[in-house]
Amino acid sequence: xxxxxxxxxxxxxxxxxxxxxxxDLVLEAFLETIKNVDKGINIKKEIKALFVGDxxxxxxxxxxxxxxxxxxxxxxxGIPAFRTESACASSSAALAAGYFxxxxxxxxxxxxxxxxxxxTLDTSRTTDALSVAADDIFxxxxxxxxxxxxxxxxxxxxxxxxxxxxxxxxxxxxxHYNGSLNPKAQFQESISSIARKTALKKGVSFKDDxxxxxxxxxxxxxxxxxxxxxxPISDGAAIAFLSNSKISKRFTDKPMHIIGFxxxxxxxxxxxxxxxxxxxxxxNSVQSAYKMAGIWPEKIDIAQLHDCFSINEILLSEEVGFxxxxxxxxxxxxxxxxxxxxxxxxxxxxxxxxxxPVGATGIAMMHEIWLQLRGEAGKRQxxxxxxxxxxxxxxxxxxxxxxxxxxx
Amino acid sequence: xxxxxxxxxxxxxxxxxxxxxxxDLVLEAFLETIKNVDKGINIKKEIKALFVGDxxxxxxxxxxxxxxxxxxxxxxxGIPAFRTESACASSSAALAAGYFxxxxxxxxxxxxxxxxxxxTLDTSRTTDALSVAADDIFxxxxxxxxxxxxxxxxxxxxxxxxxxxxxxxxxxxxxHYNGSLNPKAQFQESISSIARKTALKKGVSFKDDxxxxxxxxxxxxxxxxxxxxxxPISDGAAIAFLSNSKISKRFTDKPMHIIGFxxxxxxxxxxxxxxxxxxxxxxNSVQSAYKMAGIWPEKIDIAQLHDCFSINEILLSEEVGFxxxxxxxxxxxxxxxxxxxxxxxxxxxxxxxxxxPVGATGIAMMHEIWLQLRGEAGKRQxxxxxxxxxxxxxxxxxxxxxxxxxxx
Numbered sequence: 068x069x070x071x072x073x074x075x076x077x078x079x080x081x082x083x084x085x086x087x088x089x090x091d092l093v094l095e096a097f098l099e100t101i102k103n104v105d106k107g108i109n110i111k112k113e114i115k116a117l118f119v120g121d122x123x124x125x126x127x128x129x130x131x132x133x134x135x136x137x138x139x140x141x142x143x144x145g146i147p148a149f150r151t152e153s154a155c156a157s158s159s160a161a162l163a164a165g166y167f168x169x170x171x172x173x174x175x176x177x178x179x180x181x182x183x184x185x186x187t188l189d190t191s192r193t194t195d196a197l198s199v200a201a202d203d204i205f206x207x208x209x210x211x212x213x214x215x216x217x218x219x220x221x222x223x224x225x226x227x228x229x230x231x232x233x234x235x236x237x238x239x240x241x242x243h244y245n246g247s248l249n250p251k252a253q254f255q256e257s258i259s260s261i262a263r264k265t266a267l268k269k270g271v272s273f274k275d276d277x278x279x280x281x282x283x284x285x286x287x288x289x290x291x292x293x294x295x296x297x298x299p300i301s302d303g304a305a306i307a308f309l310s311n312s313k314i315s316k317r318f319t320d321k322p323m324h325i326i327g328f329x330x331x332x333x334x335x336x337x338x339x340x341x342x343x344x345x346x347x348x349x350x351n352s353v354q355s356a357y358k359m360a361g362i363w364p365e366k367i368d369i370a371q372l373h374d375c376f377s378i379n380e381i382l383l384s385e386e387v388g389f390x391x392x393x394x395x396x397x398x399x400x401x402x403x404x405x406x407x408x409x410x411x412x413x414x415x416x417x418x419x420x421x422x423x424p425v426g427a428t429g430i431a432m433m434h435e436i437w438l439q440l441r442g443e444a445g446k447r448q449x450x451x452x453x454x455x456x457x458x459x460x461x462x463x464x465x466x467x468x469x470x471x472x473x474x475x
Numbered sequence: 476x477x478x479x480x481x482x483x484x485x486x487x488x489x490x491x492x493x494x495x496x497x498x499d500l501v502l503e504a505f506l507e508t509i510k511n512v513d514k515g516i517n518i519k520k521e522i523k524a525l526f527v528g529d530x531x532x533x534x535x536x537x538x539x540x541x542x543x544x545x546x547x548x549x550x551x552x553g554i555p556a557f558r559t560e561s562a563c564a565s566s567s568a569a570l571a572a573g574y575f576x577x578x579x580x581x582x583x584x585x586x587x588x589x590x591x592x593x594x595t596l597d598t599s600r601t602t603d604a605l606s607v608a609a610d611d612i613f614x615x616x617x618x619x620x621x622x623x624x625x626x627x628x629x630x631x632x633x634x635x636x637x638x639x640x641x642x643x644x645x646x647x648x649x650x651h652y653n654g655s656l657n658p659k660a661q662f663q664e665s666i667s668s669i670a671r672k673t674a675l676k677k678g679v680s681f682k683d684d685x686x687x688x689x690x691x692x693x694x695x696x697x698x699x700x701x702x703x704x705x706x707p708i709s710d711g712a713a714i715a716f717l718s719n720s721k722i723s724k725r726f727t728d729k730p731m732h733i734i735g736f737x738x739x740x741x742x743x744x745x746x747x748x749x750x751x752x753x754x755x756x757x758x759n760s761v762q763s764a765y766k767m768a769g770i771w772p773e774k775i776d777i778a779q780l781h782d783c784f785s786i787n788e789i790l791l792s793e794e795v796g797f798x799x800x801x802x803x804x805x806x807x808x809x810x811x812x813x814x815x816x817x818x819x820x821x822x823x824x825x826x827x828x829x830x831x832p833v834g835a836t837g838i839a840m841m842h843e844i845w846l847q848l849r850g851e852a853g854k855r856q857x858x859x860x861x862x863x864x865x866x867x868x869x870x871x872x873x874x875x876x877x878x879x880x881x882x883x
Binding site: 068069088116122123124125126128129130131132133134135136138139144145146147148149150151152153154156160163164166167168170171172173198199200201202203204207329330331332333334335336339347348351352355462463466467 | 476477496524530531532533534536537538539540541542543544546547552553554555556557558559560561562564568571572574575576578579580581606607608609610611612615737738739740741742743744747755756759760763870871874875
């Protein structure tokens with residue numbers, strides 16, 4: 068099995084891009100990814116195949132068949148390409164396909180693309196488009212959509228392990244703060260700043276962040292989750308170039324090694340789970356990745372965990388082994404997952420603040436690990452430059468999960 | 476690079492299945508694939524990952540995230556899984572992902588699924604669902620749909636190399652004859668039989684097959700293509716188990732070796748091609764596959780080529796190197812691609828007669844090669860049992876292409 072490195076990453080700013088189609092976003096990320104190859108790269112000569120993660124372009128853009136679409140648009144038509152889909156983990160599935168392809172020895176260098184252009188639809192049609200990540204027969208027929216599915220997880224977590232909605236706000240406040248330091252984030256604003264602006268605009272006053280988060284400006288979506296517990300709708304693209312380790316040094320002296328990889332599934336229907344606070348998909352993916360890397364959670368210096376809803380960052384922080392089951396909420400409240408904590412999580416603002424263009428999210432997580440491990444994350448750089456990072460990107464209600472462990 | 480074998484295949488009958496969802500079709504194919512493992516298999520112990528090709532379940536079934544859907548439905552939840560999409564070649568993309576995964580050494584045995592449940596929509600919505608395989612901006616904005624795109628190819632072919640619609644009927648008549656011998660085919664009827672029944676029902680008479688195909692019962696769809704030049708709308712599923720060659724013998728004494736594989740792309744937009752009678756995607760995939768196999772077209776005893784429209788079987792029979800450019804139509808008329816010709820093509824009836832549940836087609840092609848190479852194809856078995864077979868499965872207007880060369 069060949070070893071595989073990440074030799075460059077790039078991404079667009081996440082957010083609303085009314086002037087750009089999905090393919091335009093991919094082009095923008097592509098140009099940045101080329102620029103980020105330390106020693107340069109001859110694209111037409113080196114890139115041997117392309118894998119595109121994109122969740123529902125069919126509904127958002129009336130467009131599938133994104134493989135040849137992207138190769139044509141980037142001027143590299145001819146090379147092998149196909150699309151992967153695993154709901155919100157679609158680009159981690161593309162990373163997996165690219166990883167297998169390089170690990171097999173079939174191709175030396177491949178490009179992996181993640182993209183989603185979501186702001187073409189109104190809110191109700193977007194909710195519908197996202198809902199196809201759940202089980203149409205057993206989940207959606209009950210009338211539930213994603214905020215409801217994760218709200219059920221939050222309720223069971225509180226019931227089993229204690230804690231309440233107020234505790235969860237640690238995640239919202241932390242991730243908005245981290246996002247305020249990230250020029251690529253959709254919301255580059257702390258909750259304090261949002262509260263201050265809202266106060267000025269509406270002629271009200273807030274005692275503190277919690278007072279704002281408890282107000283009418285943070286309405287209930289699905290009990291106990293409120294608006295600021297939910298990741299936004301976003302447009303964006305992210306790209307990674309993967310290379311056989313044998314030749315990575317041709318492109319950079321600091322390749323990022325994929326030392327662990329795992330994927331797994333759980334029941335698609337939440338109704339069929341025995342315990343809503345855990346996911347077999349996540350457990351299996353995490354265990355496979357640790358086993359391959361030959362390391363344990365103590366060795367991980369930084370992680371990007373799929374906070375589509377605030378509760379999920381807590382659940383995943385326990386599943387990846389950072390904290391014991393039921394202890395994630397307390398650990399977050401103690402600041403252990405903050406930028407300067409011992410287990411920094413979602414240093415780029417997470418899905419909540421950086422944005423969540425579904426198909427681009429998995430690669431964007433890898434993008435942040437890349438910056439942090441290189442010490443190039445700017446204002447949000449962890450002071451003691453981390454050595455090993457982990458991404459955990461899940462699809463739907465954690466029915467699929469993909470984990471990468473990365474080291475420079 | 477590990478060598479990879481096919482150790483079993485299975486499929487549903489293709490056609491209308493009003494009583495079955497996509498997942499039901501997958502289950503049916505799964506049970507057959509297990510049964511077809513010569514020495515038996517312990518599924519829960521052996522199957523390490525799953526890849527599902529499915530084109531537009533989002534539109535047909537309001538369902539994506541087919542990876543965990545299938546693992547749950549088959550009772551093997553937990554294992555790694557994701558979906559692949561490359562339009563009508565979606566399950567060949569899944570075969571490619573599975574091939575890489577096994578070739579890398581990551582997994583010893585994987586399952587590859589192809590499925591499409593299409594008959595949920597009426598004809599106009601089905602045409603729309605299929606259209607997302609073309610370029611929404613540069614193709615569809617002109618008002619064209621798939622019969623029109625392939626009609627343009629036919630027109631350019633006739634213009635450049637001669638021939639006309641009458642010549643093309645060789646393909647329709649041949650594939651319906653082959654399909655009449657295939658119990659899994661959607662239309663198990665020769666054109667002569669269809670003509671005879673139509674004559675009885677409508678109180679008309681036909682001199683011969685051509686007289687029927689020239690009648691009002693074969694209406695024009697997009698000049699020069701008529702109804703019987705077009706593959707039908709179908710429901711169906713097909714499955715293949717892939718194994719590392721080192722352990723294939725545990726499952727069968729007659730594993731089918733994947734000795735050649737290639738994939739490629741061309742421009743998604745037909746408008747951007749220099750020549751509508753050729754596809755860079757097909758050429759690149761064919762050349763890669765032959766190069767890997769170290770053999771040439773002369774060595775191929777049987778092929779399944781993507782006849783979504785009659786003209787495409789001709790185009791592909793030239794691209795895979797069986798006949799010189801412009802000579803495919805004449806070769807078909809001479810009977811060289813018939814069951815007892817020297818280059819039998821689409822012995823199972825092809826997409827035209829066997830049916831074309833888009834996401835299942837790539838694996839169904841491999842299913843036919845499996846039967847023929849084992850001498851188990853029943854009434855349509857090629858008399859001198861073939862040794863080497865080839866599949867060429869394309870997406871959309873041949874904007875993506877996947878080729879496998881198989882040997883027992």
